[in-house]
Amino acid sequence: MEIFQIVVLALIQGLTEFLPISSSAHLILPAEVLGWQDQGLAFDVAVHFGSLIAVVTYFRKDIWLLLRDGLGGLKSRQFSDEGRLAWLIVLATIPVGLVGLIFKGYIETHLRSAAVIAATTIGFGLLLWWADVRGARVQTLTQLNWKKALVIGGAQVLALIPGTSRSGITMTAGLMLGMKREAAARFSFLLSIPAIALPAMLLTYDLLALESVPWGDILLGTLLSFISAYLCIHFFLQFISRIGMAPFAIYRLILGAALIWMIWG
Template identity: 50%
Template sequence: MDWLQVVILAVIQGITEFLPISSSAHLILVPVFTPWEDQGLAFDVALHLGSLSAVILYFRHEIIRMVVSSVAALRGKGVDEDARLGFWVALATLPVCIIGFLGRDLIADHMRSTLIIGLSLVAFGLLLGYADWKKRGTRSEYSMNLKDVLIIGFAQALALIPGTSRSGITITAALLVGMSREGAARFSFLLSIPVIVLAGGLEAVGLLSDPQAIDWPAMIVGTLLSGIIAYLCIHYFLVVIKKLGMQPFVVYRVVFGLWLLWFFHF
């Protein structure tokens, strides 16, 4: 692979995996504006590994507490807030798994167009803006109930529509049920862990069924760069939303979506 390709793809993955701006909307532009061939499944797996490593490292203390408490709860030692949060993460992941499995052919064949991506960027961006402006509350990720989790979980399934943004739609849903900006973002990031594991696992299965030559230097650099950028994005996103909220990302989504619609369809 071209080293410039490695860097650009890793940067795009690292930034768009966690910001509410849609990775699919940005990745679709790479083959449009460059002469590069498809990077292959192996490199996709490497980029996902970088993002996964970043979110696990950033939330390592919360993850350890959830795992320890969940194991204790399974042994009958009671359910504390950390065990409950771990259960909520697992439950909220089920809708996207089920709907993604049942509708994967429909999504792959009919929904990966620039029209759908552009419309999704604008529509779900405006919804995020509304939720942040009118509906956000003060509750943290530890204060959720079953109804909240189901709403967020089924909202996450909407991210199967290209251009929606997984982090964007889960943050939107969390804000709509009364969570704070920080609580909504933190739960969205925790939700990304099983989703990235499943997505990366599916790509790894595809890689095993269709073996290809692996460019190990590119894989290693892509993983490290994607992970570093993703970690920084998580950190600074949580800082930015405390001061500015979601509106800068809403403006970006709407402008970018309208540009995509104009560029490809007018």
């Protein structure tokens, strides 16, 4: 891969992994416009690990409390807010883990077309906008219960369909359940840790079978993905309560229209 391609794709992956705008839709556009070939398995592993390192680094204090109180609660049989949240994250991860393992092959074979991505980019963009406008936006993370966590986890399953956006659909579900914007975003980002880690580990296992690995590309892609993802998380949480989801929904509509024009124009 050329340096320019590495930089563009790594920055796109890092930014779009956590913004509610769909990383898969964005990775199609540069390849189509510039005629790039598929970046390959090694690079996919690199940018996913970069995003994972970013979210773990940003929420390192939260993660420590979640692990400490989540495991400690099993011993004491009394859970703090952080301990309860830790197990709600585990519960919400189960649906996407099971469905992903069962239908991974089917999804990669039948649902990775530009037409599907264009439709989901537009459709779930409109749903995000509707949820932001109609949602009560009053509940915090401490008010999240197992039923609501399971609903958000079920919504995350839809993110297996390219163009949906994992962060977008989980925030949409949170807003529809009455969560505040920042609370929905925070839970979505914490939920991304196992959601990114599990497929990244599977990709790493596949990577070990390769005869030659472009380590230079991997290191650069990981670093750039980490930087862009970290900055994305920081600024998104800073401004989301003020700007709302409308700008991202409008952007998705424009992006979906661009994909449709590419397909049928």
